[in-house]
């Protein structure tokens with residue numbers, strides 16, 4: 681329908697084409713899943729699937745930090761020589777290099793998020809996720825870097841629009857739902873689990889041993905199924 685051409689900070693040109701297309705739904709698998717996002721791993725599913733954070737990010741980010749220091753050094757040199765930055769050639773060269781590294785990190789991350797979200801939407805019909813409270817979590821400075829790293833909000837958006845395209849359902853479980861504290865077998869709430877140090881725990885009621893993240897995934901799955909079932913009953917009830 682139309683084309684847009686743009687140039688990004690690292691001087692690459694992109695053409696975006698706007699097209700109209702029928703999207704075919706993916707075949708139903710009859711499977712529901714809960715997705716627990718974490719810091720240790722990127723995501724753990726209720727069926728035990730683990731998506732690890734790519735270590736490549738760390739390497740690229742160190743490189744980015746190095747290149748940025750070099751950029752500030754060149755800026756200082758230019759200022760000392762009273763050269764305007766737009767005319768400082770070494771500074772401009774380094775600026776493009778920083779932009780290219782930024783771009784690499786962003787591309788790698790987007791690629792990873794697409795891969796994971798597509799696989800989940802292909803394999804499962806109902807996908808339970810948490811309602812993120814990133815604002816609260818970013819107050820904790822140690823966690824904030826890891827969170828921006830793994831880009832959960834972008835990941836959840838991908839899951840939602842892909843589910844929409846392919847005839848699957850994403851259910852956002854409420855903010856107050858204690859997905860990591862509840863025992864997925866008996867529903868007993870174990871408050872100590874909210875401390876991130878608790879990787880595994882045993883339910884005091886029936887002695888079932890849980891991996892923190894798989895258990896959280898199971899709770900999200902069950903809650904998603906419950907929400908979906910009650911909303912379906914609600915609609916048919918009205919009709």
Ligand SMILES: [Zn+2]
Nearest residue numbers: 863866883885
């Ligand atoms: Zn229990």
